[in-house]
Amino acid sequence: MIQSILISEAQIQAKLDEIAEQIRADYGDRPLLLLAVLKGSFLVVSDLCRRLGDNVTVDFVQVSSYGNGRKSSGNVQIRKDLDINIEGLDVLIVEDIVDSGQTLDHLLQILRTRNPNSLKVFALLSKPTARVLHVPLDYVGFEIPDAFVVGYGLDFAERYRNLRDIAVLSEDESSLAP
Numbered sequence: 506m507i508q509s510i511l512i513s514e515a516q517i518q519a520k521l522d523e524i525a526e527q528i529r530a531d532y533g534d535r536p537l538l539l540l541a542v543l544k545g546s547f548l549v550v551s552d553l554c555r556r557l558g559d560n561v562t563v564d565f566v567q568v569s570s571y572g573n574g575r576k577s578s579g580n581v582q583i584r585k586d587l588d589i590n591i592e593g594l595d596v597l598i599v600e601d602i603v604d605s606g607q608t609l610d611h612l613l614q615i616l617r618t619r620n621p622n623s624l625k626v627f628a629l630l631s632k633p634t635a636r637v638l639h640v641p642l643d644y645v646g647f648e649i650p651d652a653f654v655v656g657y658g659l660d661f662a663e664r665y666r667n668l669r670d671i672a673v674l675s676e677d678e679s680s681l682a683p
């Protein structure tokens with residue numbers, strides 16, 4: 506069950522206006538590939554790409570480390586690879602949330618071997634106190650405490666992705682995790 510709303514829909518949308526403006530200032534008219542990390546980033550990338558110009562393309566990658574539980578297993582695997590070759594491209598990874606940093610660290614290692622022209626990261630949410638591995642974040646939406654959150658693409662056992670706000674899940678429900 507939802508315990509409380511942490512970040513409202515209006516706050517999310519206002520933050521995306523700001524971030525899109527920074528991205529436009531940084532990349533100008535250069536072609537930019539937004540690489541969304543499935544599944545949690547599907548809403549944020551759709552809202553972000555519509556704020557950017559027609560030099561933007563979108564691709565998806567799926568990396569799994571969680572199963573249905575709440576904590577990263579550290580066993581990170583690519584489930585769905587990109588469709589395109591990123592050699593020579595400017596790539597901006599779009600992450601829903603960076604928690605321990607293990608998922609992103611692994612993804613960055615793989616993508617660097619493919620020789621993009623540049624590789625940066627936008628994380629809508631970051632939990633700095635939960636970090637196990639240092640990962641560079643170029644754009645951050647919100648820094649949040651180390652609580653389990655759902656909504657706006659983020660799930661608990663595949664539920665709640667469709668919430669418009671980002672909310673904290675009650676301990677009762679999350680303790681039922683496998």
Ligand code: IMP
Pocket residue numbers: 542545570571577600601602603604605606607608609652653654655659660661
């Ligand atoms: P990390 O490898 O620990 O940084 O975990 C990153 C991934 O774990 C994210 O892309 C999410 O899929 C998932 N995750 C981490 N924290 C949360 C949360 O609070 N709610 C929902 N998913 C989360």
